[in-house]
C-alpha cells in the first residue's frame with residue numbers, strides 16, 4: 001500500500017518535471033530561433049508580426065498590403081549590416097525574405113529566391129558582401145538586390161519597399177499586388 005502511494009508520487013513528480021522541461025524547451029526555441037546568429041541559421045520559428053494589412057479578401061493582395069515588424073524582436077537587425085531571413089505568409093508566396101539593415105534608417109527587403117532556379121540565396125557573409133546562391137554561385141548585391149557578374153541570371157531579386165519608423169522601432173514592408 002505504502003509502496004503504491006510512493007510510486008504514484010514518483011510518477012507525479014516525473015510528469016511535473018517533463019512538463020517543466022517541455023515548457024522551458026519551447027521558450028528557449030522561440031528565443032533562439034528569432035534572435036542573433038542562431039536566428040540566421042534556423043528558419044522554422046514564426047516571426048512576430050505586429051500588424052498585417054491587406055491580404056484578407058480572397059487570393060488577391062490589396063494594393064496596400066503590408067506587414068510591420070517590431071525591430072526589437074530581431075536583434076540581428078539592431079546594427080547596420082545586420083541581416084535576417086524571414087517568412088511572412090502569405091506574402092512572397094510564403095517563401096522567405098531577406099532583410100538587410102543598410103543604415104540607421106534604411107532597409108533592403110528582397111525575396112530570398114534566386115532568379116535562376118529559385119534556390120534560396122545566402123545572407124551576405126559580412127556587411128556589404130554580395131548574397132551568393134549556393135546552387136550555382138550567382139551573386140546579388142546586398143545594397144539593392146541586383147544581380148552581379150553572373151552569366152546564369154539576368155534579373156534582380158524581387159524587391160519590396162520598406163519604411164522604418166525609428167521612434168516606434170517598426171519596420172513596415174509593403175507588398176504590391178503585382
Ligand code: FES
Pocket residue numbers: 114115116117118119133134135136137138152
Ligand atoms: S539557382 Fe541560383 S544560381 Fe542557380
